[in-house]
Amino acid sequence: MDIALAALFDVLQIENILASMAGVFFGLFIGATPGLTISLGMVLLLPLTFALSPVTAFCLLLGLYSSGFTGGSISAILLNIPGTPSAAATAIDGHAMAKNGRAGEAIGTAVTASFFGGMFSLVCLVLIAPTIAKFALRFGAPELCALVLLGLTLICSFGQKSIIKGLISGVIGLIFMTVGLDPMVGTPRFTFGQVQLQAGISFLPALIGLFAIPQVVNGIIAGVRVIPTYHGKVAGVLPKLSNLVKLAKSMLLGACIGTGVGAIPGAGGPIAVFLSYDYISRVSKNKGEFGKGTPEGVAAPESANNGVAGGAMIPMLTLGIPGDPITAILLGALMIQGLTPGPLLFENNGQFVYSVFWAFLVANVLTLILTFATIKLWVRIHQVPSRILLPIITILCIVGSYSLRNTFFDTGVMLFFGVIGYLMNKFRFPIVPLLLAIILGPALEEHLRMSLIISQGSYAIFFTHPISLTFLVIALFSFTLPLVGPLIRKKSAEEDQDIIKKTV
Amino acid sequence: MMRRTTISAALAIIAALGILGSAFAADYPAKPVQMLIPFGAGGSADSMGRMIAKTAEKHLGQNIVAVNKPGAGGGIMLTALHEAKPDGYTIGWGSTGILTATNIGNVPFKHDVFTHVARVGFSGMPIAVRADAPWNSFEEFVAYAKENPNKIKIGNAGTGSATHLTPIFIEKELGLQFIHVPLGAKRRVPSLLGGEVEAICVPLPEVAGQVQAGKAKVLVIPSAERDPGFPDVPTMKDFGYDVVIELFRGISVPKGTPDAIVAKIEEAFKKGAQDPEFIEFAKKNSFNISFMGMDEFNNYVEPMDTKIAMVMEETGLKKN
Secondary structure (H helix, E strand, C coil), rough: HHHHHHHHHHHHHHHHHHHHHHHHHHHHHHHHHHCHHHHHCCCCCCCEEECCCCCCCHHHHHHHHHHHHHHHHHHHHHCCCCCHHHHHHHHHHHHHHHHHCCCHHHHHHHHHHHHHHHHHHHHHHHHHHHHHHHHCCCHHHHHHHHHHHHHEEEHHCCCCCHHHHHHEEEECCCCCHCCCCCCCCCCECCCCCCCCHHHHHHCHHHHHHHHHHHHHHHHHHHHCCCCCCCCCCCCCCCCCHHHHHHHHHHHHHHHHHHHHHHCCCCCHHHHHHHHHHHHHHHHHHHHHHCCCCCCHHHHHHHHHHHHHHHHHHHHHHHCCCCCCHHHHHHHHHHHHCCCCCCHHHHHHHHHHHHHHHHHHHHHHHHHHHHHHHHHHHHHHHCCHHHHHHHHHHHHHHHHHHHHHHHHHHHHHHHHHHHHHHHHHHHHCCCCHHHHHHHHHHHHHHHHHHHHHCCCCCCCHHHHHHHHHHHHHHHHHHHHHHHHHHHHHHHHHHHHHHHHHHCCC | HHHHHHHHHHHHHHHHHHHHHHHHHHCCCCCCCCECCCCCCCCCHHHHHHHHHHHHHHHHHHCCEEECCCCHHHHHHHHHHCCCCCCCCCCEECCHHHHHHHCCCCCCCHHHHEEEEEEEEECCCEEEECCCCCCCCHHHHHHHHCCCCCCCCEEEECCCCHHHHHHHHHHEEEEEEEECCCCCCCCHHHHHHHCCCCEEEEHHHHHHHHHHHEEEEEECCCCCCCCCCCCCCCCCCHHCCCCCCCEEEEEEECCCHHHHHHHHHHHHHHHHHHCCCHHHHHHCCCCCEEECCCHHHHHHHHHHHHHHHHHHHHHCCCCC
């Protein structure tokens, strides 16, 4: 307990609080800016941490880590441009709320849910990290393959207005992701001799293009603001307690899924976010409200989002294995500070590990406070004329897509997907299935083929592993319900009609 | 008249450029130097690169800015380095990956389009197994593998990578057969600990922590000499096998970079590698500092390339 208290005092030193604050501010900016990612922000801050003490360095980086996700949802809600891939699910209901003049409430819900998710994952991290980490290690290739497949079945849920169009959109995404080096044997596929294409199409430039470019193009064509204007008072910024109670189920669900998926090395945050959005939209009492702007549709993915943050730190701190690309950078920062990541970190640097816990807590609290304090400022983006806003968005997209891997090729990829996104909008194809396929496609192929190498070609591996089998069964339900559901409902409606006719 | 003026103006510009060019070498470095890193932020290639950049720039007299160019098994970075002006302002933080990526055909050129300026050091590439594995020595592991061909699954960072080639070298030399699983760098250690594969080939820094914590053990490190951090672990040479493969890290530049500039870079990294801060960092991360200047480095790379090319040829991986 002594070291826990000592660590707390350490984190509460003025320079560490200032570092947290700087990290949080920077994270909000990075997250809210389309194209600038948390990973990029970390890379930018990394050289600065050379000169800092380990605790100060981690206060700075964790500030960025926890607020970056929150920032990502701000632009998703206000502009329908997710600042981070994980915010793509938030955009669905968050932006719908903004269009109805409830932007302030949407951001308020997002921030509160993020805080809840972050805190939940921190509690898990402190109390049951070793247990979770042990369980997460049981996720081998077949388990991951089944989990990813489950994620892909969401294509059906997110293309609900037209399942055919949803499937087409998803398949287009899967086709694009076959470009690049074969993940197993390294043969170039569809690269046309271009080395740049060997690295495949990275999903971040695609994400930026798909969401941001159609907004810009529509704005130019229409000559008017496409971004909804709302001049009234920003009402209901602080979520009411009664509303929070209503959202408790969504937030808890999101936090559990987020922490769990975050802890599995190689699973990835977006899958957690979409899974929790999909799941809450099925178990919620107001199913019909989803997609039209319900706070539940914001709370679940946002809570999952920050749950992933704490979840990903579980294998990082207990095993020395990063849970996602961002914690991989955090591990790098640990190494630069002269601390050896690995199972012995806790024994050798116990006080430092406690400092990481406290720093994560402080970062979450500061994110909550700073975002609430600035919501009214953010919402003012609505009042910026589009002749100023659209060029700024365009420049940020170009800079952002370049900076991901320092190559203009990715800017080209961004523009290419911008055209696709525009055409898809125009012909009313849903974008989310394409996005899901782009994010999950490579993982599906990799884990499927890896499983088959391990099993020497036998597909039984997916059914003999209990975790994998469980996911496959859920995936089957997830896939068939949206297809069969309307039929059943239609049938019962017809029966109702019959009954009504008979009684008449 | 007009034409003559144009021509003389053009000549004057060319002459000026020539003077500028030679002034360039003397003034080098007049602006910050970009150091390309073939992997994303966070891995050991990245953190090691950033650390040496930090200590070497003190001696170069200009900032060395690390730029990540991940993708295509290092192919993206190698292409960028190949296409960069040979003026010393773009240098590459290369590794054994230079030899594997060029031979497997990720890029349409060979490693000799670069001048290999300085090797900073290397890490061992051990075969690691779980701590509770039934084999307590490399001999026991080999005996089991001999009796059970195509049974032991060995994870690597990807087909054609150095961690894939190392087990292939061992297979060939000892007449064994493994199942090679291209787990990727991210999932190597989790897969070993989770029991998905029996063994992995992995750069020592990535598994050292697990070994110290008693979660994994290393059976053999096929370096030229025993690793100072793991003096009890044998090399392949100890068993009389001619298998030496190390994950070297060093600086390469595009061919055609002026000798004077190359010498300055070599000197800066030599001193950077002797910096107490780098020594401390390397020790903690199982990186063995063992500096080689340009000539020695090239003599070291050449036979390794031949050997890698040979094995890739035999296994059908070679495409360039």
